[in-house]
Structure formats: structure tokens, C-alpha cells
Amino acid sequence: MSKYKKRFDGRKFDETRPIEAEAGVIKKADGSARFKIGNTVAYAAVYGPRELFPRNQHDPKKGKLRCNYSMMAFSGTGERIRPGPNRRAKEISMVTEKALLPVVDLSDYPNAVVDVFIELPETDAGSRCAGICAASIALADAGIIMKDMVASVSMGNIDGQLVLDLDYAEEAFEDGDVADIPIAMIPSTGELTLLQMDGFISPKDLKKAIELVKKPMEKIAEIQRKAVQNRYKVK
Amino acid sequence: MNEEFKEHITKSLTQNMRLDGRKNDEFRKITIETGVSKTAEGSARVICGDTEVMAGVKLALGTPYPDTPNDGVLSTNTELLPMSNPNYESGPPKIESIEIARVIDRGIREGKAMDTKKLCVEAGEKVWMVSLDVIPINMDGNLLDLGALACMAALKNAKFPEVKDGKADYKHLSKKGLPLLETPIEVTVVKIGENFIVDPTEDEESVLDSRLTVAVLESGNLCALQKGGDKPLTAEEVDKMVELAIKKSKELRKLL
Numbered sequence: 001m002s003k004y005k006k007r008f009d010g011r012k013f014d015e016t017r018p019i020e021a022e023a024g025v026i027k028k029a030d031g032s033a034r035f036k037i038g039n040t041v042a043y044a045a046v047y048g049p050r051e052l053f054p055r056n057q058h059d060p061k062k063g064k065l066r067c068n069y070s071m072m073a074f075s076g077t078g079e080r081i082r083p084g085p086n087r088r089a090k091e092i093s094m095v096t097e098k099a100l101l102p103v104v105d106l107s108d109y110p111n112a113v114v115d116v117f118i119e120l121p122e123t124d125a126g127s128r129c130a131g132i133c134a135a136s137i138a139l140a141d142a143g144i145i146m147k148d149m150v151a152s153v154s155m156g157n158i159d160g161q162l163v164l165d166l167d168y169a170e171e172a173f174e175d176g177d178v179a180d181i182p183i184a185m186i187p188s189t190g191e192l193t194l195l196q197m198d199g200f201i202s203p204k205d206l207k208k209a210i211e212l213v214k215k216p217m218e219k220i221a222e223i224q225r226k227a228v229q230n231r232y233k234v235k
Numbered sequence: 236m237n238e239e240f241k242e243h244i245t246k247s248l249t250q251n252m253r254l255d256g257r258k259n260d261e262f263r264k265i266t267i268e269t270g271v272s273k274t275a276e277g278s279a280r281v282i283c284g285d286t287e288v289m290a291g292v293k294l295a296l297g298t299p300y301p302d303t304p305n306d307g308v309l310s311t312n313t314e315l316l317p318m319s320n321p322n323y324e325s326g327p328p329k330i331e332s333i334e335i336a337r338v339i340d341r342g343i344r345e346g347k348a349m350d351t352k353k354l355c356v357e358a359g360e361k362v363w364m365v366s367l368d369v370i371p372i373n374m375d376g377n378l379l380d381l382g383a384l385a386c387m388a389a390l391k392n393a394k395f396p397e398v399k400d401g402k403a404d405y406k407h408l409s410k411k412g413l414p415l416l417e418t419p420i421e422v423t424v425v426k427i428g429e430n431f432i433v434d435p436t437e438d439e440e441s442v443l444d445s446r447l448t449v450a451v452l453e454s455g456n457l458c459a460l461q462k463g464g465d466k467p468l469t470a471e472e473v474d475k476m477v478e479l480a481i482k483k484s485k486e487l488r489k490l491l
Binding site for chain 2: 025026027028029039041043044045047050068070072073074075076077078079080083084085115117118119121122123124
């Protein structure tokens with residue numbers, strides 16, 4: 001029996017924090033979005049396709065997707081975060097790119113780049129997932145050809161209890177093992193485009209976690225699609 | 236710079252008309268929202284036309300500088316995010332962002348906005364370090380004035396964390412706000428041709444001849460200046476620009 005019987009914030013084990021999504025929030029960008037899940041907020045802006053520098057990265061067959069994840073200086077509980085890329089941000093930028101790449105079709109933009117900038121003004125765990133959700137909406141808003149949204153949320157395993165969408169307090173659970181598994185999925189095919197884990201979990205529980213996350217992913221994708229639709233709704 | 240575009244803007248300014256329909260001495264509509272980031276000890280968002288800028292305050296306990304053992308430390312930083320404008324690139328801070336941060340910092344510091352003595356916990360050992368970060372979300376001009384405004388709103392919004400065993404407990408904020416004394420307001424007056432305008436858009440900034448940023452105190456006195464742009468200013472022009480800045484600062488002050 002798990003020692004984690006009731007979630008700290010009263011949610012059900014398979015319930016995400018409240019989600020808000022809006023497209024077109026940054027006017028200078030070609031596409032943009034804001035994705036809020038609980039107290040984690042991500043902005044994403046898409047610029048491009050545009051000219052790619054340095055030139056040696058040009059691909060005559062297709063455009064390049066370039067993601068940049070960054071936390072604002074005041075976006076963490078505790079001391080100020082020094083701005084600029086660090087090892088963590090660089091890794092997250094890379095896995096974000098890989099999470100989005102399978103759904104975008106950039107074959108119309110040889111030698112060009114589509115830049116995705118993700119910025120977080122406040123975080124309470126799950127920031128890479130929120131960033132991927134925001135980026136996916138922003139890419140659609142920018143008119144990039146996509147075969148589906150990429151939805152993303154974390155699954156957790158707290159002392160043997162599977163929980164959806166960990167917040168910071170849950171990540172810091174002390175009376176048992178915690179696994180944090182950020183996942184991104186193409187909901188229409190069920191394929192995974194991001195899968196990371198830190199902590200401790202049995203192979204059986206991992207299998208269950210991936211199975212359980214499917215439904216919430218579909219719900220998140222629906223919120224993402226609504227955000228794009230609302231942007232072009234006739235009022 | 237596009238000469239025809241400049242000519243077009245200048246011509247319409249001579250008739251007291253901006254490209255977006257404003258008068259030369261008119262700001263875009265400004266809204267200020269505070270407490271916009273729960274992880275910051277104080278935060279604010281300023282929206283003015285299409286420009287949106289956030290400011291956040293982080294507080295930390297640290298060692299004071301040896302020459303000012305009784306004073307807390309203020310530092311101001313601006314990140315011109317490539318997210319906010321297609322012309323901004325990733326990389327180390329460029330001179331535009333350094334200038335904005337330094338001029339905002341100067342207004343707050345020289346205007347004695349904060350009583351830094353009251354930030355002292357233990358002389359020579361422990362003081363509060365106040366970090367201000369100014370970050371544009373969407374940049375369509377006038378980042379300096381709007382960033383400074385966001386900073387003052389964020390400073391007013393900030394609350395100290397509780398202190399437990401000599402350490403800041405960020406999970407619990409106290410009810411105590413920062414020791415604020417003054418509210419400096421920064422207004423930049425831009426000269427294009429023979430015209431003076433305030434609150435320039437990005438397009439207007441791209442064709443400016445010169446600019447003067449004036450930090451104004453409640454008394455109407457000044458606490459910081461910064462002249463920018465490639466063309467010189469006459470003493471009479473400076474006079475006019477300062478006068479306009481003081482007039483506009485009164486409008487902005489009411490928003491805080």
C-alpha cells in the first residue's frame with residue numbers, strides 16, 4: 001500500500017491541475033501561445049520559416065526546427081535564476097525539438113529555420129511539458145503544416161501510487177520513492193515523442209503509467225485545438 | 236534606415252499625427268497588473284499598445300559590499316528575449332538591453348526609490364539583495380519607460396520572505412513590503428525631424444534622430460537623464476523635452 005493516500009492539493013490521482021490555453025498572445029511573432037497548468041505558465045513564440053544562420057546548417061531538403069527553452073529569472077521558488085543557457089535548459093531545448101519534430105512537415109522550407117522560443121514566467125514543476133504544449137499551439141498558430149498536436153504532461157509514481165501531473169510539492173515527497181516521468185504524445189496515434197524519467201519505478205508500473213496517460217493526453221490536445229480555433233473564431 | 240519611411244513619418248508628425256492615429260504627445264493606453272508571477276516576491280505586467288513587458292523582483296540574503304556595509308544591494312537586468320521581437324537574437328546581453336537596464340537602475344537608485352539602509356539585517360554581514368528583472372513579452376517600442384514603470388509596480392508589489400534560522404523561507408512570504416521612499420517615473424522624449432513625441436512604437440524608434448530619457452520625481456525634480464540617438468540636441472530642445480517629460484510623468488504616476 002502506498003503511503004501517498006491523498007494528494008496534497010486534493011486532486012484525484014488521474015486529474016491534472018486546471019489548464020488554460022490561448023493562441024496569438026505575442027503579436028510580433030508568426031505564431032504564439034500561452035499554456036498554463038496550475039502555477040506553471042509557458043509562453044511560446046514561433047518565428048519563421050526564416051533565413052538560417054550559420055549557413056553550414058542548411059538542409060536543401062527541408063527546414064530546420066530550432067527550439068529554445070528558458071526560465072525567466074524570477075520563475076523559480078527560491079533564489080533568482082541566472083539568465084542565459086545552462087546545461088539543463090539546453091537539454092530540455094533539445095528534447096523539446098525531438099518531441100515536436102515528428103508532427104511538423106518542413107519539406108516546403110528548404111534551407112530555412114523555424115524558431116520556437118519557450119519562456120516561463122512562473123513554474124511549479126512540469127515546465128518542459130507545459131513548454132511543449134505551448135509550442136505545439138504556437139506552431140499551429142504560425143500555420144506550420146502539422147499532422148497532429150503534441151500533448152504533454154508528466155506522470156508520477158509516488159511510493160507505488162501512480163499520479164498524473166506532479167506539482168513541486170509532490171516531486172519533493174519524502175516518505176517514499178518518487179518517479180517523475182515527463183511524457184509527450186501524438187494523441188491520434190498514441191506514439192510517444194518525449195519520454196524521460198528520474199526516480200524509481202517498476203517496469204510494471206511504467207507500463208501502467210504510459211497506458212493511463214493516453215486519455216488525459218487526448219483531453220489536453222482538445223484544449224490545445226480549442227485555443228487555435230478560438231483565435232480565429234468570428235465574434 | 237528606410238529614407239522614404241522616415242520622410243512619411245516626419246511629414247505626418249508635422250501635422251501632429253502619428254501612424255497609429257495618436258497625437259505627438261500622447262501615450263498608448265496603458266494597463267498595469269501586479270502579482271503576475273507567483274514565484275517572484277513581487278511582479279508586474281505593463282501593457283501599452285502592443286508592447287507587453289514583465290518585471291519581477293527576487294529577494295535574497297547576501298553579504299553587502301565592503302564599502303557600504305549597512306546597505307542592501309539593488310541590481311537591475313534586462314533580457315531582450317528573442318521571443319518578443321524578430322530582431323532580437325539569443326546570446327549574451329547586447330548594448331540595447333544593457334542601456335535599458337542601466338537607465339532604469341539609475342532612476343531607481345538615484346531617485347532613492349528604496350531606503351537601502353532598511354535592507355540591512357546585520358551590518359557588514361547580511362543584507363537583502365534586490366534583483367529586478369525586466370523582460371519584454373512583445374516588444375513594440377518604448378521598452379525603457381514601460382520597463383521602468385513595470386519595475387516600480389513590481390517593487391510596490393513585493394513582499395519579504397519569512398526568515399527562518401537566518402535563511403529566507405521562500406514558501407512563506409511575510410506581509411512586509413520593501414522600504415520604498417520615492418517613485419521615480421521615466422519618460423523618453425523622441426525627436427524625429429523637428430518634432431517631439433513620447434511613447435514611440437518600434438517603427439518610430441527605428442527612424443529617431445535623438446532621444447532624451449528623463450527620470451522625474453514626485454516633486455518635479457529630476458534624478459536621471461540619458462541622451463541617445465545619433466543627432467545632437469540644442470539647449471532649447473533639451474528644455475522643451477524635459478518640460479514634456481515632466482508633464483507626461485504626472486499622467487504615468489497616476490497609474491501606479
